[in-house]
Amino acid sequence: MPAGPQDSFQERKRRLRASFIEQLPDRLRQARELLAALTTSERQDEPLSQLHLIFHTLKGSGASFGFDAINASAKEAEQTLREVLDGDRRLSPHLLADLRRHVQTLEELKLSVDSAMAADSQPRFTLPAQRADEAGSNQRLIYLCDDDPILARDLSDQLGCFGYEVEPYASLEALRLAALKRLPAAIIMDIMFPEGRDAGPAAVAELNARLDTHVPCLFISMRDDFQARLRAVKAGGYAYCRKPVKAVELAELLDQLTSRGTPDPYHILIVDDDPDVGQFYAMVLDAAGMVTRVANEPERVPAILEEFDADLVLMDLYMPHCSGPELARVLRQIPGYLGLPIIYVSSETDARRQFKALEVGADGFLTKPIEPERLVTEVHLRAERMRTLRSLMIRDSLTGLFNHNTILQLLKVAMASCQRSGRLLCLAMIDVDHFKAVNDTHGHPTGDQVLMALGRTLRLRLRESDIVGRYGGEEFAVIMTGLDADQAKTIMDSLRESFAAVTFIADGTEFHCTFSGGLAAFPEYSDPSALIEAADAALYRAKRAGRNRILIAHSNSRQ
């Protein structure tokens, strides 16, 4: 039979089990030595803790790797040692003899990889939120159905600024006919219609059944009751937004729904002092499409996190020199990791101890042995949540671009990285021309549409590596690396020309907008505030020189 991904998973598991069996005598020898050093006359916390850690690890790994006999014997010994460490029991000669007996039982076990493999169930991974995308070739075509024709038209126009081709429909019948003729990439659907309070989800369900497909769907509604949300979920709704909805939120959701590219996999850092256990979790999560990194030494974690952008940390509870809660506390004291989800994985079942460990700001507790499927689901759900929350914290709600604080942070990070690598960096500050007049003439909502369109133009036209943010009001900041100021100016000029060509329509009147920009380059300006000040000054000059142009700041011509 050809080797498939499942075979390689089983093969890796086999290797880990073999390595566990190989290391077992050495661990038991350490346990024997520690036991020999223990006397009943005085309390010796250090060897007792070390011994506890050995049995604790054996208990967890035994369970994870399917060696039930190891798990059972180590569990009893661990419990006894825990009681001694807590002061609930004295270290009597009888108790020492008991511990030696446990070590002996473990030494005498006849372990075989094959028997453990045979007892293993085949892991299956069913990742939540796998999105079907069978909407046909037109990735930008969206149907929006709402019985309020003004809202349908207005929202469609706004979504147009995000690059979507949105067709508004004010009746369910009109939408049905359109969908039967040509399938859209997604449908945005209201819940309540004259046909009934739940007519929107019913129509979507009927359409899917009729076409034998699943058209991705977002629901929008004034309703916020459980029933409405449940109907939407039953009809296969991907998201539910309460009215009034922001076009930028819908655009973000549509981006997720209609993107054909695979989403960026979750990055999971696994911290476990036992290399085999760490590898085991990594193997399970890798097989589910996540990217993992294993740290066996807690002290290396901050350095690893600096270059591995983790969505979540999976952490062992008991580790020598630095426990899981201690490491969690260290991380929480670093501002960038205050919100990083930390999940403990441990065979600790005592609820009091679990709570204590969580108190330091960790987010969850998974008790060993954990089924691969459950591990994948738990990690996936928490990492997904983290991404959503992070996005809300760092993005501007109108344009979906990075907000003011985030762009400043990112500029600092990018400049520090360019400093190390010797790469060039340019900052462009751009500002819509005569924007006050747009608001005054066409109204604030139209002004908002202009800002959304500019944000979108910047995001779609620039490289993935460029960082775009809304600096404030009608001012945007763009960080470009690996380019000198002249190259950056060429790009910004081309964007400026494209934006000037966009036709906006408000109340039947067409109008155009332009923007001006100021560019400053690193290392000519070597610290973030000097770079921003220089780009801003160049922007100011561009405005004074007549607008609709990009000017470069030079340190010898500062004004």
Ligand SMILES: Nc1nc2c(ncn2[C@@H]2O[C@H](COP(=O)(O)OP(=O)(O)OP(=O)(O)O)[C@@H](O)[C@H]2O)c(=O)[nH]1
């Ligand atoms: N619609 C809308 N307007 C905003 C927003 N933030 C700031 N503004 C408006 O942007 C306008 C900025 O106007 P000014 O700074 O006077 O400059 P300008 O009219 O753009 O003219 P120049 O920059 O000199 O070309 C103000 O009227 C603000 O109220 C926003 O989020 N939405």
